Amino acid sequence: MLLLFDIDGTLLIGAADAHRDAIHEALRTVHGVTQPARRGLEVAGRTDADIARNLLLHAGVSALQIDERADDVRIAACEAYARLCPDDLSAHVAPGMADLLERLAEREDTILALVTGNYEPIARLKLRAAGIGGFFPRGQGGFGSDHEDRAMLPQIARRRAGDDDGNPWPRAQTAVIGDTPRDIACARADGVRVVAIATGPYGPGDLRQADAVARDAHELDSVLGRWLARKTTMPS
Numbered sequence: 001m002l003l004l005f006d007i008d009g010t011l012l013i014g015a016a017d018a019h020r021d022a023i024h025e026a027l028r029t030v031h032g033v034t035q036p037a038r039r040g041l042e043v044a045g046r047t048d049a050d051i052a053r054n055l056l057l058h059a060g061v062s063a064l065q066i067d068e069r070a071d072d073v074r075i076a077a078c079e080a081y082a083r084l085c086p087d088d089l090s091a092h093v094a095p096g097m098a099d100l101l102e103r104l105a106e107r108e109d110t111i112l113a114l115v116t117g118n119y120e121p122i123a124r125l126k127l128r129a130a131g132i133g134g135f136f137p138r139g140q141g142g143f144g145s146d147h148e149d150r151a152m153l154p155q156i157a158r159r160r161a162g163d164d165d166g167n168p169w170p171r172a173q174t175a176v177i178g179d180t181p182r183d184i185a186c187a188r189a190d191g192v193r194v195v196a197i198a199t200g201p202y203g204p205g206d207l208r209q210a211d212a213v214a215r216d217a218h219e220l221d222s223v224l225g226r227w228l229a230r231k232t233t234m235p236s
Contacts, residue, residue, distance in 0.1 A: 001109060004141065004157050004177065005114055006116055006177060007127065010183075010197055011093065013094050021080070022078075023036075023048060023055075025084075030072045036058075041055065045150065045180030045183055046117050049145075050149070078121040087129060089129040090129075095216065113136060113141040113160075113161060115157050116141070117143075117150055119145040120143040121145075123143055154174065158170075158171070179198065179200030180196075180207075196210035197214045197217075199215075
């Protein structure tokens with residue numbers, strides 16, 4: 001099974017301050033927006049490009065300018081994060097998650113990858129600082145630098161995990177693991193299953209549209225164990 005993990009709120013808890021600052025610095029550098037207004041913008045589950053777009057629109061930057069300079073914002077944000085990223089984010093790994101990843105990585109019937117709104121260089125630096133980057137090989141996953149619309153990321157990840165003939169990884173053998181309704185929505189958009197973990201800003205009741213809801217890594221382990229035992233059988 002291809003297991004597609006979100007980062008913030010799922011793998012890591014409370015590790016987004018430097019990431020936020022890097023995005024804001026990029027908006028200042030590229031568009032001269034000095035105080036991005038976040039009031040009313042729910043960022044959880046959005047891609048970096050989507051967050052940047054909404055902040056810029058609120059600041060009065062035109063959609064045309066945003067599109068024309070999207071790559072500049074991405075590059076500036078990644079460069080800023082390379083400077084701002086803490087050396088050690090290991091204390092922010094969700095409780096029990098490192099052990100779960102270790103067990104999953106040892107199985108022959110799982111592939112671990114990422115589906116995250118983070119720009120890929122930011123995602124890689126963040127997980128390296130947290131000490132869990134080695135579980136997620138390069139060349140796999142879907143990132144905010146691949147597409148602004150998070151709904152497109154699971155299919156990108158399945159394509160990268162596919163065979164040499166260009167066939168994407170099967171939907172029936174794919175699962176998204178995330179902590180927000182947007183994680184659930186992106187899985188639904190690609191027709192893959194999803195387990196939501198209530199370690200981020202949303203409680204179990206907010207995540208009930210998922211195929212399964214886990215309160216922590218221990219419950220996530222149980223859910224994935226059942227799914228792996230059933231192999232390609234979709235949950236009812």
